[in-house]
Amino acid sequence: MAASAGYQWRRDKDGLGVWEHRGKVAVAGFGHSPVDRRWDEVSMDKTLGAYSILACQKAMDEAGVTPDQVDGIICCDSHIAGGSGGTASQWAPRPYFAPPYDSELGLTLINGQWLAEQLGARNVKFAPTGVPTISEMVGMAAQAVGDGVCSTCLVIYPTGNLAGRYRRGGENADDYARGARQWVAPWGNHGGNDFINSFPHGQYCRKYGGKHDDLAPFVVNQHRNGLMTPWGYNASHNLPQLTIEEYLNSRYILNPLRLWDCDRPVNASTAYLFTTAERARDMKQPPVYVLNHSQHSFRKRSTQEDLDEIEEWTDRAAKRMYEGAGLGPSDVDVFNPYDGYSIMTQFFLEGFQWHGVKRGDSFAFYAGDIRVEGPHPLCSSGGNLGTGRLRTAMYTDSIEQLRGTAGPRQVKVRAETALAAFTTPSSGGWIMFGKHPN
Amino acid sequence: MPKLIPVADPLSKPFWDAVNQKRLVLQHCTACDRLQYPPQQTCQVCNAPTGLTWKEVEGKGHIAAYIVIEDGRLNRRMPDQPYNLAMVTLDADPRVNFYSNLPGTPPYKVPVGAAVEVTFEEVAPEQLIHEWRVVA
Numbered sequence: 001m002a003a004s005a006g007y008q009w010r011r012d013k014d015g016l017g018v019w020e021h022r023g024k025v026a027v028a029g030f031g032h033s034p035v036d037r038r039w040d041e042v043s044m045d046k047t048l049g050a051y052s053i054l055a056c057q058k059a060m061d062e063a064g065v066t067p068d069q070v071d072g073i074i075c076c077d078s079h080i081a082g083g084s085g086g087t088a089s090q091w092a093p094r095p096y097f098a099p100p101y102d103s104e105l106g107l108t109l110i111n112g113q114w115l116a117e118q119l120g121a122r123n124v125k126f127a128p129t130g131v132p133t134i135s136e137m138v139g140m141a142a143q144a145v146g147d148g149v150c151s152t153c154l155v156i157y158p159t160g161n162l163a164g165r166y167r168r169g170g171e172n173a174d175d176y177a178r179g180a181r182q183w184v185a186p187w188g189n190h191g192g193n194d195f196i197n198s199f200p201h202g203q204y205c206r207k208y209g210g211k212h213d214d215l216a217p218f219v220v221n222q223h224r225n226g227l228m229t230p231w232g233y234n235a236s237h238n239l240p241q242l243t244i245e246e247y248l249n250s251r252y253i254l255n256p257l258r259l260w261d262c263d264r265p266v267n268a269s270t271a272y273l274f275t276t277a278e279r280a281r282d283m284k285q286p287p288v289y290v291l292n293h294s295q296h297s298f299r300k301r302s303t304q305e306d307l308d309e310i311e312e313w314t315d316r317a318a319k320r321m322y323e324g325a326g327l328g329p330s331d332v333d334v335f336n337p338y339d340g341y342s343i344m345t346q347f348f349l350e351g352f353q354w355h356g357v358k359r360g361d362s363f364a365f366y367a368g369d370i371r372v373e374g375p376h377p378l379c380s381s382g383g384n385l386g387t388g389r390l391r392t393a394m395y396t397d398s399i400e401q402l403r404g405t406a407g408p409r410q411v412k413v414r415a416e417t418a419l420a421a422f423t424t425p426s427s428g429g430w431i432m433f434g435k436h437p438n
Numbered sequence: 439m440p441k442l443i444p445v446a447d448p449l450s451k452p453f454w455d456a457v458n459q460k461r462l463v464l465q466h467c468t469a470c471d472r473l474q475y476p477p478q479q480t481c482q483v484c485n486a487p488t489g490l491t492w493k494e495v496e497g498k499g500h501i502a503a504y505i506v507i508e509d510g511r512l513n514r515r516m517p518d519q520p521y522n523l524a525m526v527t528l529d530a531d532p533r534v535n536f537y538s539n540l541p542g543t544p545p546y547k548v549p550v551g552a553a554v555e556v557t558f559e560e561v562a563p564e565q566l567i568h569e570w571r572v573v574a
Binding site for chain 1: 441442443444445446447450474475476482502503504505506507508509510511512513514515520521523525533534535536537538539546550561567
C-alpha cells in the first residue's frame with residue numbers, strides 16, 4: 001500500500017490562482033456512525049473501528065461503490081482526545097481482545113491500512129499515514145483525485161472519547177511543563193482553541209463594543225440546527241433545546257467562556273467518498289463538486305495570538321479560498337465555519353464577509369434572523385455545538401444542502417455553493433463545494 | 439499552590455538561567471533589530487538563521503486582555519481556581535507578550551490597560567518563573 005511521502009497536495013500559499021481541478025472532483029457519498037458520548041471500553045460494536053467501518057460502508061453504499069473500487073483511503077490516525085486522554089480512562093495499554101482488536105488499532109485508533117483490511121478494499125494504492133485533521137484531509141482527497149493519484153477515495157474522520165473528564169490526564173496531569181508548554185502551562189494555559197481565541201475575543205469586545213454574552217443567540221441557534229440534524233449527538237439523544245436563559249446561567253470554564261460555548265466530546269466516525277466528477281455523475285447521488293480547497297498555517301508572533309493576528313489570518317485564509325474558487329463573498333450561499341468554541345466563529349464570518357458581515361458586525365448579525373429558514377442561515381449544520389465534537393457536521397450539511405436533502409434544515413435561500421471548514425484561525429483548511437461544476 | 443515547573447531545553451536554557459537570576463532576557467535579531475519571545479531557532483520576522491543574541495530588557499509592560507480560569511485542565515493548578523490569566527505586552531515592543539497570573543490582583547479584578555512590572559516567583563527549588571505585578 002503506497003504511502004504519500006513527498007506528495008505535494010497542499011494549496012497553502014497566497015496567489016496560487018484558480019484551482020486547476022475546479023469542478024473536476026466530487027463528493028459522491030457520505031456516512032455517519034451513531035454518535036456516543038463515550039466508548040464504554042467493552043462494547044465491540046461501538047469502538048471507533050466498528051464505527052469507522054460502518055461509516056465507510058454507508059458512504060460506499062450511498063454512492064453505489066464496492067470496496068474493491070476504492071483505491072484511496074485517507075484516515076486520521078489520532079486519538080483526537082490526544083495523549084492527555086481522560087482522567088478515568090485507560091487509553092493504552094488495556095486487556096486486548098481477539099484480532100482484529102488485539103491492539104489499540106480498531107479500538108481508539110484507526111488508520112488507513114487497518115480499515116482497508118477490514119473493508120476488504122484490496123486495490124488501495126493511496127493510503128497516507130500521519131494524516132492531519134479533517135480540514136486538510138478533504139483537501140488532500142480532492143487534490144489526489146484531481147491529480148489522478150487515486151480515483152475513488154474514502155476520507156474517514158474518527159473522533160474518540162473515553163470515561164473521565166476530557167483531557168485531564170497525560171501531560172495535563174504533569175507537574176512539569178515541557179517543550180512548547182514551558183511558555184504557557186506554568187501560568188495555566190493547557191493548550192487549545194479555548195485559549196487561542198479567548199484573548200482575541202476579549203479584545204474584540206473592547207474594540208468593537210459588545211459583550212461575551214452577545215453570543216447567546218448564536219449558540220442557541222446552533223443547538224436548534226443540531227436538533228434538526230438526525231445523525232448528530234443532540235438529535236439522536238433527544239437533548240432539549242438550549243434556551244438563552246440556560247446559556248446565560250451556565251457556569252464558566254475560562255471566564256467569560258461558558259460551558260455552552262464549548263462543544264461536547266463524543267465517540268463517532270464519519271466517512272466521505274471523493275471521486276472524479278465524471279465517475280460521480282454515474283453514481284447514485286447527485287454529485288457535489290469541489291470548487292477549491294485551501295490550507296493555512298500561520299505563526300503567532302509571541303506567546304498568545306492577539307486580535308490583530310486573528311483578523312489578519314482569517315482575512316488571508318478567505319482571500320486564498322476565494323481566489324482558488326474564482327468566487328467572492330456574495331457567491332457563498334451556505335456557510336459552515338467551525339464553532340468548536342463559539343468565540344471563534346465570528347472571526348471566520350467577518351473574514352469571509354458572508355452576507356456582507358464586516359469586522360465588528362457579528363454580534364448584531366447573531367441578534368438578527370440566522371435561522372435556517374431565514375435570510376441568513378448561518379451554520380446550517382449546527383456545527384459541533386449542535387451535533388457534538390464530530391468536526392464533520394459542516395461538511396455533511398454542506399453536501400446535503402447542495403443536494404436538497406437537508407430536510408427541515410434545508411435553507412430557503414439559494415443553495416448552489418457551500419463553504420465549510422473544521423479549522424482554527426491559525427491552522428487548518430477550507431473547502432468550497434458547488435452544485436454545478438462551473 | 440506552586441505553578442507548573444518549566445523544563446529548559448538547549449534553546450531556552452539561557453532564558454531560564456537569566457530568570458533564575460531575576461533578569462529578563464529576550465532573543466534579539468541583529469539582522470532586523472526585533473525582539474523575540476518565546477525563543478526560536480530562527481528569527482520569526484526576517485527568518486535570519488544566524489544573528490540571534492540574548493538581550494536584557496526592562497521588565498515593564500501593560501495588560502492587554504485577561505480571562506479567569508475557573509475550570510482548567512491542569513491538575514497542579516486546580517486548587518488555585520479561580521485565578522487570573524492575563525496577556526501582558528512588553529513596553530519595549532508591544533508585539534511581544536507574556537502570560538501572567540498577576541500576583542496581588544484578585545480574581546476578576548484585572549485592570550485592563552494598567553501598567554505592570556516583572557517579578558519572579560519560585561515554582562521549585564532553584565527554579566523561578568517570570569510574573570508581572572500591577573504597578574501601584
